[in-house]
Amino acid sequence: MDLTLPALQRSAQEMRIDIIKMLHAAGSGHPGGSLSLIDILTVLMTRYVKRTPENVEDPDRHRMVLSKGHGVPALYAVLAKLGVIPHDELMTLRRVDSRLQGHPHNASLFAAEASTGSLGQGLSIAQGMAMTAKLDSKPYKVYCVMGDGETQEGQVWEALLSAPMFKLDNLVVILDYNKGQIDGPTNDIVNLEPLADKLRAFNWDVQEIDGHDFEAIDAALEKAQGYGGRPHFIIAHTVKGKGVSFMEDPTEWHGKAPNDEQAAAAVKELEATLN
């Protein structure tokens, strides 16, 4: 697989098509937060987590915990692109006999790393994995991809307080800050701002980027490779539903699948970007 940034950007567009098709086939799911996430996840999984079919169960592998479990179609699309799961399997999303549960279930699909989907729990799990790496003096990194809405959970702030105490500079959080949650714009529900200031006050190393700019995503992750005694937090500003014009809305496309007509229109629009 070509891992240059232009090639990855094209791959991400292809995976957007996969996401639309699998959600359409499933008849339910979360397009908005999957489409906002896919650019981040593409760069992260290919160039930093470096997931391959061969290293899925390697105890020293880099790990990615998807705390915003409803964004899992994006993860499945990336795992298919990487050959970890067969591409055809994507169309089994949410079916009773599928490994591709509606939210990540590690016991069904090991590559999911942990079961998530109840919001606010992933960062604690990632923290524990980073603690193991420190305890065993292993070089692997642990990445946690979070949603903005879930930072409203108290458990997230427990982990934000706790991780710097353990000097987990092998822990990297990327926030898919797409500004929307089910009941409305995130900062109208519970305002997160000024978020970077809050995180710096909690002793995190903080960066703020455009989560659809491949060079910015890559540069931020590269910078987060540093060991400075502090855990890293990348605030990635994104657009919910990114890439499909009629889905680019903070709330409308949070949790509904496209119908036949909408799916066809979305795929057509995305395919046009590949030519």
Added chain:
Amino acid sequence: MAKATRVSFGEELAAIGATHPDVVVFDADLSKSTQSWMFAEKYPQRFFEMGIQEHNMIGAAAGMALSGKKPFICSFSTFVVGRFEVIRMSIGYSEANVTVVGTHCGVAIGEDGYSQMALEDIALMRTLPNMAIIQPADDREARAAVRFLAEYDQPAFLRLTRQGLEEVHDDNYTFEFGKADELRGGKDAVIFATGGVLHNALQAAEELAAEGLDLRVVNIHTIAPLDVDYVVRAAKETGRVITVEDHSVVGGLGGAVAETLAEHQPTLMKRIGMHSYGRSGTPKDLYTHYELDKDGVKKQIAAFMKG
């Protein structure tokens, strides 16, 4: 000599640290109470003080389990099991090999009152399909349970007492996970008891023997998975079943036995345990008040056997 099962746990955990390098221990600012401090003192690198953050402790322990460690997480049972939804997802559904250690179980913790008492913890944990639940009744059993759990590779819950417990086993005792432990034979009824009140149930049965009742007493240290075969057989053989526990009568040992018998061997039953929220008082006064001491258990059994 009466000894709290939390103390037996703390001592044994520190002892197995040497032979089980994968064991790590978490506490949430209660290590002096849960007795995890003994492990912390011997293995400071493998002990994680999480502060008053039970949700985060559960998640971090799950993460460590999913990356190869064998965590024991310690707190008052009501504070840790009370964060049930995180246990359900991050430990249960993730199949994370974590042992949740809940101390200060039951009304017998005394004066601190209901806010610190775990009276519903077994009921919650029983709903998770892969959660083993062990409640030891004395020092030997607690130590054996810790040794067993260090080797066990699935989610588990160990329920411990604050108060000292009289010994019910001798040196020949061997712990068998998932097996009912018959302590006293009898044919008029079977008493299933667990944890801190087992000794009271035994004494009550002995006194009732003088009044002509031949009562079997069985220790259920493993509440999940329950020894269904034994429970059904004992109900068949005796025709009457009593459960005794320092826990709500809803969903605990009494619930587990009732559900099992309703399906396999409908039997007249009496569940002895807590029917209300707890309150403050000395452990002794509380056991008298809630009829969980020897006399209270005896009175309830006698009334049931007459009915």
